[in-house]
């Protein structure tokens with residue numbers, strides 16, 4: 169493959185045809201996306217988050233690890249290399265919806281309503297303090313859909329988010345734009361965030377007033393992360409909560425900064441953090457089981473985590489939110505929201521509709 173071919177990524181389809189794993193990702197604040205591939209051997213399959221200790225590579229981890237849905241590690245020799253993608257790769261006829269044209273489904277599906285009531289009952293009887301209910305939406309793929317063009321548009325539109333497009337034979341093609349760091353850092357300086365609570369931007373600006381439900385939802389995540397870090401003897405510096413950008417939405421965010429004596433046990437740390445109550449619930453283990461038993465569909469790699477892991481270099485792992493799986497004929501979008509006992513069915517449905525739009529607005533309209 170020539171430099172020119174990589175730059176224009178005309179060979180992306182060829183990678184998939186050859187079943188060659190790759191990832192392209194754009195870290196917020198960086199100008200160019202980074203590209204990596206595994207040129208020899210098979211990707212590494214891992215069946216326990218703890219086994220990520222001392223591993224290096226591009227990680228694609230599911231919400232729930234199983235035989236059918238393992239953690240996949242693309243073992244590239246080096247981290248992604250900056251790739252100046254040309255603007256010209258976005259076809260002229262690629263329609264990007266403006267927010268006025270976006271189509272929201274006003275009333276919720278029966279499946280969602282049934283799950284919502286099951287979840288609310290378990291919250292009202294105090295079995296749980298918080299639960300995250302999610303869903304997927306599958307649409308037919310139009311022939312003009314190009315994952316790479318969608319990736320490029322996402323980079324341009326969602327400057328504050330981590331954008332990725334990846335493929336392995338085990339996971340298929342995934343594309344996402346996530347605002348949530350799970351773990352990032354290098355050497356002695358590390359970060360994570362507590363991100364929850366959702367409001368649309370107001371005239372493109374961050375909303376400054378947040379109601380009690382949103383604040384409480386986010387506080388649960390903050391105190392969980394504080395507690396989990398302390399369980400490993402990690403005392404973090406906290407900053408927040410403050411409103412942060414996430415595409416056309418905003419969330420409340422608290423930053424955690426901490427040092428690690430060594431980075432030999434990042435797998436153990438990830439196992440303690442994942443899944444946070446931003447995607448799961450409290451108490452953690454019971455909420456995890458409850459979601460697997462009652463959500464009614466398979467989250468697959470949505471609400472898992474994704475990104476470059478390197479105990480001897482830099483790590484940038486994000487929670488896999490606002491994502492889609494690109495099938496042969498279909499596109500499947502995923503989104504969820506945190507529920508408290510006081511949550512309202514329609515509000516929560518609308519919130520998932522807005523989150524689904526993050527990816528939907530990157531796809532050409534069905535004619």
Ligand SMILES: C=C(O[C@H]1C=CC=C(C(=O)O)[C@@H]1O)C(=O)O
Nearest residue numbers: 364365366446489503504505506
């Ligand atoms: C679970 C999702 O978002 C999480 C992150 C930020 C805000 C959230 C919320 O307000 O519910 C969710 O906890 C999702 O996008 O699917």
